Every structure is written in C-alpha cells, then in structure tokens.
Amino acid sequence: MADEPQLEYEGLSPNAGLGVNMMAGALAGITEHSVMFPIDSIKTRMQVFSASPAAVYTGIGNAFTRISSTEGLRVLWRGVSSVILGAGPAHAVHFGTYEAVKDLTGGNRLGSHNQWLSTSLAGACATVASDALMNPFDVIKQRMQVHESEFRSMFTCAKTVFRNEGLSAFYVSYPTTLAMSVPFTAAQFTVYEQIKTIMNPTGEYSPGSHMIAGGVAGAVAAAITTPLDVAKTLLQTRGTSTDREIRHCRGMLHAFKIIWQRDGFRGFGRGLTPRVVTHMPSNALCWLSYEFFKATIREE
Structure with a gap:
C-alpha cells in the first residue's frame, strides 16, 4: 500500500480561507474554555478580595477540597454557559483576524524576515477585536463564579447587572482587559510560532509540536500578565462586593491602588498558579484543536 501523503499544517494557513480559520477558532475556543x-473558577475566587474567611483559599488543592466539601463540585461549573455562548464567536473573530492580519503583513511567506513583528501585530489586533465581543460574557461568568453567587442563570445575571449598574458594568474592565490581553496574545502567538518553527521546521503534520508550543506559550503569557488579571477580576466582580471602595472602583489604576493597599506586592500574584495551570493545558488544547479543525474543515 502506498504511503498516504502527509498533511502539512503550515501550508494550510495561507490557503485555508477566512471562513475555515474562523470556524476552527470557534470550535477550538469552546473546547479550550x-x-x-x-480551574478558572478557582482562579477567580482566589483573586477576589473577600471579608469572608470561607472565601479565602491558600492554593488550588485547598480551594478544591473546601469548595467540594461545602458547596459540591457542580458549583465549579457555574457560569460555563456564558463562556460557551461567548467563546465561539469571540474565538472565531480572534483567529480570523489573526490569520488575516498575519497574511496581510507577510507573516505567512516562507523566509519572511518580519515574521516576529507580523505575528505580534496579528495577535494584538485579534485580541482587540475578540475582547470587545467577549468582555460582557466574561463579566457574567465571573459574577457567577464568586463565592455565594446569587446567580444560577447567565440571562438572569445579565439582566440584574444591567438593571443595577447599567451597560458600563459590562465594559468597565475592557481597558484593563486590553492592557492584559494585548501583551498576553502577542507573547502567546510569538512564543508559539517560534517554538513551532524550531520543533517542526518542515511544517509537516505534527500534533505534538502544536501541543508543546501552545502549552509553553500559554504558561509564559499567563505568568507575565497575572497582575493585570487580578485588577480585571476586581473590576468585573466589584458589583458583588460589600466593600464600599471596591464596589466603587473606577478603573485599572484605582484597582492597582486597592490591590497594593490591601495586599502589597503579593496581591498582584493572586491566582498565579491556577492561572498558569489553566492556560498551559488549555492553550495546548486550543492550538491542537485549532490546527485539527482547520485541517478537517478544509478537507471536507
């Protein structure tokens, strides 16, 4: 039997088309999140400043044990519907924008000398577009994830937040999200592309290289942007706080001031471990899923 031709992933990107890239990105995003x-739920709870001792956790194991024994494991999935509904369209826009900008700036041309700049710019543009769509869903998700959340339905949560705090509540964290996500995505895509090129210079089918490159890229990007993620969580969950200053937090700089006053330098590292633990495998899965779905859709 003749050997089947190998599928060259690297060769798919320039020719796959925007629709394929967006569909692959949507499926990958839903899978990843x-x-x-x-673990993301635990990360959110660790980042929230709470006066209740029951809502203060010392690590992933401690949080998992206490949550499972007092509230049940099911609570860790609260808010997942918001992620599923928002992640598909947001990741479709994300990957579609990424591939379009990378192609436009020459990042897909073999031997291009500006590939690093191209992938960084493409990643940043992709983030600005996708976060504008995802931010409201992320606010709803975190309001449902916090300790003793009153919400069981994403639609009830959305209505309540809009009625009590207005439309601005869904976007008060958007500048902080961009300040975090643009360097996160630029670092993630750059590290991913560089490691993938080193591990798989021929561009042949190699899921292992996509997983390793994606995992390392996710861990690096997550670690360096954790301080901004703590500020984002504070802003997105401020409406659930009984603390007057937190409840009236005005923006990113005010959030930084509160974090510094309450917990010092250590406060900016809240949730670092679960954030890295979340992003390392999820990024590996996301990139593997993205490349797989892109190849599968194109072959149909």
Whole structure:
C-alpha cells in the first residue's frame, strides 16, 4: 500500500480561507474554555478580595477540597454557559483576524524576515477585536463564579447587572482587559510560532509540536500578565462586593491602588498558579484543536 501523503499544517494557513480559520477558532475556543473551566473558577475566587474567611483559599488543592466539601463540585461549573455562548464567536473573530492580519503583513511567506513583528501585530489586533465581543460574557461568568453567587442563570445575571449598574458594568474592565490581553496574545502567538518553527521546521503534520508550543506559550503569557488579571477580576466582580471602595472602583489604576493597599506586592500574584495551570493545558488544547479543525474543515 502506498504511503498516504502527509498533511502539512503550515501550508494550510495561507490557503485555508477566512471562513475555515474562523470556524476552527470557534470550535477550538469552546473546547479550550469548557475543559479548564473548574480551574478558572478557582482562579477567580482566589483573586477576589473577600471579608469572608470561607472565601479565602491558600492554593488550588485547598480551594478544591473546601469548595467540594461545602458547596459540591457542580458549583465549579457555574457560569460555563456564558463562556460557551461567548467563546465561539469571540474565538472565531480572534483567529480570523489573526490569520488575516498575519497574511496581510507577510507573516505567512516562507523566509519572511518580519515574521516576529507580523505575528505580534496579528495577535494584538485579534485580541482587540475578540475582547470587545467577549468582555460582557466574561463579566457574567465571573459574577457567577464568586463565592455565594446569587446567580444560577447567565440571562438572569445579565439582566440584574444591567438593571443595577447599567451597560458600563459590562465594559468597565475592557481597558484593563486590553492592557492584559494585548501583551498576553502577542507573547502567546510569538512564543508559539517560534517554538513551532524550531520543533517542526518542515511544517509537516505534527500534533505534538502544536501541543508543546501552545502549552509553553500559554504558561509564559499567563505568568507575565497575572497582575493585570487580578485588577480585571476586581473590576468585573466589584458589583458583588460589600466593600464600599471596591464596589466603587473606577478603573485599572484605582484597582492597582486597592490591590497594593490591601495586599502589597503579593496581591498582584493572586491566582498565579491556577492561572498558569489553566492556560498551559488549555492553550495546548486550543492550538491542537485549532490546527485539527482547520485541517478537517478544509478537507471536507
């Protein structure tokens, strides 16, 4: 039997088309966020400044044990519906924008000398577009994830937040999200592309290289942007706080001031471990899923 031709992933990107890239990105995003959602819930709870001792956790194991024994494991999935509904369109826009900008700036041309700049710019543009769509869903998700959340339905949560705090509540964290996500995405895509090129210079089918490159890229990007993520969480959950200053937090700089006053330098590292633990496998899965779905859709 003759050997089947190998599928060259690297050769798919320039020719796959915007629709394929967007569909692959949507499926990859839903897969990524759904699988790692319980760890993300723990991360959110660790980042929230709470006066209740029951809502203060010392690590992933401690949080998992206490939440499972007092509230049940099911609570760790609260808010996943918001992620599923928002992640598909947001990741479709994300990957579609990324591939379009990378192609436009020459990042897909073999031997291009500006590939690093191209992938960084493409990643940043992709983030600005996708976060504008995802931010409201992320606010709803975190309001449902916090300790003793009153919300069980994403639609009830959205209505309540809009009625009590207005439309601005869904976007008060958007500048902070961009300040975090643009360097996160630029670092993630740059590290991913560089490691993938080193591990798989021929561009042949190699899921292992996509997983390793994606995992390392996710861990690096998550670690360096954790301080901004703590500020984002404070802003997105401020409406659930009983603390007057937190409840009236005005923006990113005010959030930084509160974090510094309450917890010092250590406060900016809240949730670092679960954030890295979440992003490392989820990014590996996301990139593997993205490349797989892109190849599968194109072959149909």
